[in-house]
Amino acid sequence: MTASDTTVATAIPDTPGQPPEVSSVRMIMTMAGIGIISGILLVFTYMGTLPTIEKNKAEALERAIFDVVPGASSKLTFTPEDGRLRLMDPSEKPAERYYAAYGNDGELVGIAVEASGQGFADIVKVLYGYDPVCQCIVGFKVLATKETPGLGDKIETDPAFVANFEALDVSLSADGTTLANEVVFAKPGKKINPWEVEGITGATITSKAVQKLINTSAMNVMVILQNNIQVLRDGNTSSQHTDQD
């Protein structure tokens, strides 16, 4: 061993170069033992908390849906398959999901749709409620945001901004293949048309981001929803297994 090696050995305790005082078998057994015990503990914790966590998630989602579709009291989840919508099986986890919300009388009140897009800092995720009768967006809720507190996060708190989504026009064109008017951005105080999203002073980038992601989502989703409107309306009566209440 050279002088430099000993300096290293004293500077960093227990380097791999030191002679082992304990057999390798003992070391492996210890690690394995800890691994097994930890594995068992984790499996138990996971299994034990899973039902509660799933329940919490479902409750949070339902609250959000009823928030953006006012007047709804029950919901069904649909997923697209080959351009048509069908009821989602509770065991599935498809990427595209639309939540049809029904009133007390079983009538379709609206459909909640998730949309996300790049904001100022990170991805912004929203849930918006669509009324197929007026063909407009009637509710809006931010699900996840890492925008600047006090500035970008005004998309959640600014009443004028939220009011954008109380009757945002997303009606389809005459041939029903695209939006009659794309959702566009309007400077604060300059909103004239019902398909414009008025920005927030001091939070232009975030409010523009919301407008963009709503537009992208609406362009794709509104057509699908309108084409399958009967399936959505019948949802409550035709299905055998519902996830109401």
Added chain:
Amino acid sequence: MNTASSMSIFLNAALINNFVLAMFLGICPFLGVSSKVDTALRMGGAVTFVMLVSSVCAYGINKALIFIGAPYLQLIAYIVVIASSVQLVEMIIKKFSPALFRALGIFLPLITTNCAILGVALFQTAKQYDFIQSLSYAAGAGVGFIIALVLMAGMRERLELSSVSSVVQGAAVTLILAGILSMAFMGFAGMAS
């Protein structure tokens, strides 16, 4: 799945959401190893390498865990992989550059507890990046870490030569400097969109 481009992910991790100055990952080495530009560069390099290795492994592990349906093993698997990568890097550096090994000293094994590395693995999984995106993310995080460390080291080297009240010396002034740096980096926001 996530549709962001590799370049925007790289810039995001390096500048806009700098791991140290915006996300507070890797603060311990940031405060501990940033007194000399030289050491800062080398530490940053080692960390970046470990980040890239861990990113690749994390991607594979995540796929495997989903496949066997054991998501609760994620944290343990990641930390084991990181510890092993650090051990690997330690052996490589010791073999090829004993001088660097001595210079880094205790900080090399401490890379294991560098939250920035675990942060890369956890965040890339949460954002559901694919393989190339994950690599861009890790590369960006590493570069951002190096930038933050070198900038801080540069400032502290200058500070040593000037007279600062003893009350402020040490961690206090480093933190205040970090705050100013962090504010400066906030100017990068909005670059990627």
Added chain:
Amino acid sequence: MATPAASIQTKTSSESAENFIKGLWRENPVFVALLGMCPVLAVTNSAINALAIGAASTFVMVLSSTIVSLAQKLIPKQVRIASYILIIATFVTVTEYVLQALSYEVHKALGAFIALIVVNCMILGRAEAFASRNNLRQAVMDALGMGVGFTVACLSLGTVREILGNGTLFGFQVLGSEFEPWIVMILPPGAFFVLGMWLLLFNWIKHRKEAAE
């Protein structure tokens, strides 16, 4: 004259108290040893988040120190760091799932920083420096003290940042509605500044004490 048994008992309790208290001030993990800084800066933009991360970290630390102390004779020296990390990671994962079940919102607010508790150098540091060399009771006291000290440090940041940056404390409005929030406080630079200020204050107090003696 105290009997030997009674004096041993007193020694143990005062030792326990000593081990607990040192974590609060003299050997405070954040302000003195500068350990575990990442969560202190990251998750303290509101008082409730600060309290949550402090409590979660304390929980993990007490459990880990317990196991490490109990198993100190069983773990070979060469694999001790790896073993400690494995033990800590297990408890962090458990804490994460339990927290998610108890309060979905708090879990969402803390995000990845619960998982990052595993690399909080404070926990590994105490396991290695203390829990592995002392009996169960002292190890638990040490862990508790360090944990509480850590929570106090988190709260010292969380309260200042929330009051100055939002005008609220634990969600309740404390400063008048005319108060223009000092937004930078809830942003990353604010965390650095506030912690820097606290350290400055403590240094200044220390200097005054030393000058007076």
